[in-house]
Amino acid sequence: MRIGAGFAGGDQTAVKRTPKETKRRFDGAGYSEASSMGNTAWTILGSRVQELEDAGSDKETSKGEAPQRPEAQKIYEAAVSGKENPISQLRQPSKVPYGYLAKDGVIEYNGVCFVCDEKTNSICLGDMTDQDQVLNIPLSGGGQLKVNRANLGQLSQAIGMFCPEDVNLIMRAIAQDNKIQSVKKEIEDAEASVGSQLKGDGEVKEAEESS
DSSP states (O other): OHHHHHHHHHTHHHHTOOHHHHHHHHHHHHHHHHHHHHHHHHHHHHHHHHHHHHHHHHHHHHTTOOOOOOHHHHHHHHHHHTOOOTTHHHHOOOSSTTGGGOBTTEEEETTEEEEEETTTTEEEESOOSOGGGEEEEEOTTSSEEEEEGGGHHHHHHTGGGSOHHHHHHHHHHHHHHHHHHHHHHHHHHHHHHHHHHHHHHHHHHHHHHHO
16 A cells, blocks of 8 residues: 555656646657757758769769869959950841841741841842842841842742831832832833934934935
């Protein structure tokens, strides 16, 4: 009886813990354990990442090749040393209109070939030998389109290559040229008619004088 009573009396303080004390003890143990596990996982992960980096570095150096530098570092070193930006060539605009479509100095679109002329900032369609037969059409983005009148049919096949603003400029230039050419033809016809009339009058006068 005394042993049992003593045992019961001795454990009453432990048995009568409040729920808050029990929860606090459990939370404390759980937090400590979680923190320990988290630190261990972080250490393992960090070690693994370091191993992969070291392996990559060893792999590059084993081949006798220097590891590639980031582009930002290359740009910084070029700026410090006063050298040209290594990516400046990529930012240079094309020297001819629609030059981004060019390959080896030629733009091919829908079976029509335009030759790039960087000296005049132009793309050319057809024979450029006789400039009197060539239309020079300024384009909205700068530069110009040069097209021989004999190749206007080909130009219509490739009109989809141009932006709407340039299409309007091209159509306007062609319409204006047609009017100019029509007026020139009328003048030439009139001159030819006057010449024929004068020639006829001269022949009649000579005939009268000879008679």
